[in-house]
Amino acid sequence: xxxxxxxxxxxxxxxxxxxxxxxxxxxxxxxxxxxxxxxxxxxxxxxxxxxxxxxxxxxxxxxxxxxxxxxxxxxxxxxxxxxxxxxxxxxxxxxxxxxxxxxxxxxxxxxxxxxxxxxxxxxxxxxxxxxxxxxxxxxxxxxxxxxxxxxxxxxxxxxxxxxxxxxxxxxxxxxxxxxxxxxxx
Numbered sequence: 001x002x003x004x005x006x007x008x009x010x011x012x013x014x015x016x017x018x019x020x021x022x023x024x025x026x027x028x029x030x031x032x033x034x035x036x037x038x039x040x041x042x043x044x045x046x047x048x049x050x051x052x053x054x055x056x057x058x059x060x061x062x063x064x065x066x067x068x069x070x071x072x073x074x075x076x077x078x079x080x081x082x083x084x085x086x087x088x089x090x091x092x093x094x095x096x097x098x099x100x101x102x103x104x105x106x107x108x109x110x111x112x113x114x115x116x117x118x119x120x121x122x123x124x125x126x127x128x129x130x131x132x133x134x135x136x137x138x139x140x141x142x143x144x145x146x147x148x149x150x151x152x153x154x155x156x157x158x159x160x161x162x163x164x165x166x167x168x169x170x171x172x173x174x175x176x177x178x179x180x181x182x183x184x185x
Contacts, residue, residue: 006078008062012055013079016048017086024090028099035102036109049162052079056170066174072167080159088152092145111135 020042027038059075060067067075095102111132118128 008059009075009078013082016051016083021090032105032109066172069167069171072170076163076166088148
């Protein structure tokens with residue numbers, strides 16, 4: 001197999017993107033409470049990181065058990081770029097075309113959850129109102145194409161950092177000198 005073959009990275013990027021898209025639309029179809037929970041929990045669960053890490057190990061296996069840091073980084077970042085394209089398209093389609101009121105529905109759900117959680121932790125009324133006011137101000141903008149593109153760019157910065165971590169984990173250097181037992185001297 002060609003060392004620069006990126007088909008496995010493309011495949012893992014597509015798998016990750018399809019997984020997000022299916023979960024996103026499935027949770028949306030299940031109702032606003034489920035969708036709101038999905039948005040909160042999905043950001044904290046390292047699902048995509050694990051999938052791409054598994055792919056990096058498979059790529060290392062394809063390369064004979066060894067992979068340079070650069071090869072691992074290229075693999076992981078390419079997979080993340082493809083995933084982010086799916087993420088951006090799914091977000092635009094869902095929030096702009098299928099359910100233009102979704103952002104407001106999600107916002108209301110998250111505000112109720114935030115208020116409930118803060119009350120459980122004993123926050124004062126003024127702290128709760130301040131937090132909800134800041135959330136309201138940040139929710140003023142809708143999911144526009146420019147916002148999604150800006151988010152795409154910011155996500156790629158974080159994805160590059162995650163790709164560096166994956167590359168550090170998945171790399172394996174070839175030994176510089178052959179093991180004496182492996183040679184016929």
